[in-house]
Amino acid sequence: MKKLTPQQTKVLNCIRDSINKTGFPPTRAEICSELGFSSPNSAETHLRALEKKKYIEIRAGSSRGINILENSQSLRQNENKVPVIGLVAAGSPTLASENIERKLTIDQGMFKKNVDYFLKVKGMSMLDAGILEDDLIAVHKTDKVKNGDLAVMRVNDEVTLKYFYKKNNLLELRPANNDFKSIFVDLEKDDVVLEGLGIGLIRKN
Numbered sequence: 001m002k003k004l005t006p007q008q009t010k011v012l013n014c015i016r017d018s019i020n021k022t023g024f025p026p027t028r029a030e031i032c033s034e035l036g037f038s039s040p041n042s043a044e045t046h047l048r049a050l051e052k053k054k055y056i057e058i059r060a061g062s063s064r065g066i067n068i069l070e071n072s073q074s075l076r077q078n079e080n081k082v083p084v085i086g087l088v089a090a091g092s093p094t095l096a097s098e099n100i101e102r103k104l105t106i107d108q109g110m111f112k113k114n115v116d117y118f119l120k121v122k123g124m125s126m127l128d129a130g131i132l133e134d135d136l137i138a139v140h141k142t143d144k145v146k147n148g149d150l151a152v153m154r155v156n157d158e159v160t161l162k163y164f165y166k167k168n169n170l171l172e173l174r175p176a177n178n179d180f181k182s183i184f185v186d187l188e189k190d191d192v193v194l195e196g197l198g199i200g201l202i203r204k205n
Contacts, residue, residue, distance in 0.1 A: 002053040009109035010035055011046040012055055015066055025066035081105050083117045084136060088159040094152075094195050104136070104202075111200045113140040118202065119152060119161065126161060129176035135203050137161060139196040150198035155183065156191050161198060 004012065014034050018026040028040035028047075037043050047066065050056045059065030081103040088099050095117060108114055118136040129150070131137065137152070145151050151164040153173055162173035162183065171185040171192060185192050 004050075004053065004055070004109050006109050006112060008046055008049055008053075008055075009107060011043070012050060012068075013107070013110070015056065015068060019068070025064050025068075027063045080108065082115050085117050085119050087120075087122065088154075094154070094159065106202075111138050111140075113197075113199050115139065115199070116141040116196060119159075119198075121161065125175040125177050125180040127177040129163075131161070131176070131201060132203065135201045137198045138200040138202070140199045141196040143194060145194055145197060152195040152198060154191075154193040154195055155185055159195065 011031060014031055015025050018024065018030065026034070028043040031037065031043040031047075032040055035043075047056065047058060051058050054069055057067040057069055059067065082105075083095060083100045084102050084104050085094060085099050086101040088094055093099075101120070104118060106115065115138040117139050119139050121131055121133055121135045121137060124133055137150075139152050145164050147165045149164045150161065151173070152159065152161050153164070154160075155173070160173060160183065162175055165172040165174055166187075169187045171187055173183040173185065175182065
């Protein structure tokens with residue numbers, strides 16, 4: 001079976017969730033409402049792509065005429081187990097065994113980049129960005145970062161999640177909550193390492 005795009009994966013998951021919760025597949029309007037599409041035509045385009053790739057079958061003449069065709073193997077073709085990192089021990093690598101709370105099975109197609117690990121959020125410094133305590137931030141390990149990116153940084157052995165802004169040798173790690181102050185880092189004096197970029201989150205209901 002052909003690999004799905006991230007948007008196609010979201011539509012497929014939406015169909016599966018609707019069937020699991022209600023026993024029925026969603027209408028085009030419900031898919032639009034759930035995923036923020038501008039019109040039913042957008043949902044229809046993704047549904048036709050899923051049908052062409054043989055993940056679903058569309059029955060004519062019914063607003064809920066969608067059958068999932070995927071077998072257990074195809075359901076898991078993009079899934080893998082990703083570590084969930086809790087409080088990072090001082091001086092230890094982020095992915096050290098003592099920092100891993102558990103492993104979470106996810107479909108990598110849900111995210112725009114590969115997820116290397118999840119970081120459990122502590123505190124409310126990113127509240128205005130919609131990031132709450134105990135959310136799991138999906139982290140993509142990279143050595144490339146630009147101003148405005150949501151970055152996981154290690155500063156003098158403390159790991160923090162903030163917006164990244166750099167000017168000359170001064171680094172500002174900016175929170176998204178007025179109750180918190182930016183962290184300023186002198187790149188000539190302080191020990192700072194980019195651990196990765198935040199590319200999405202998972203929240204427990």
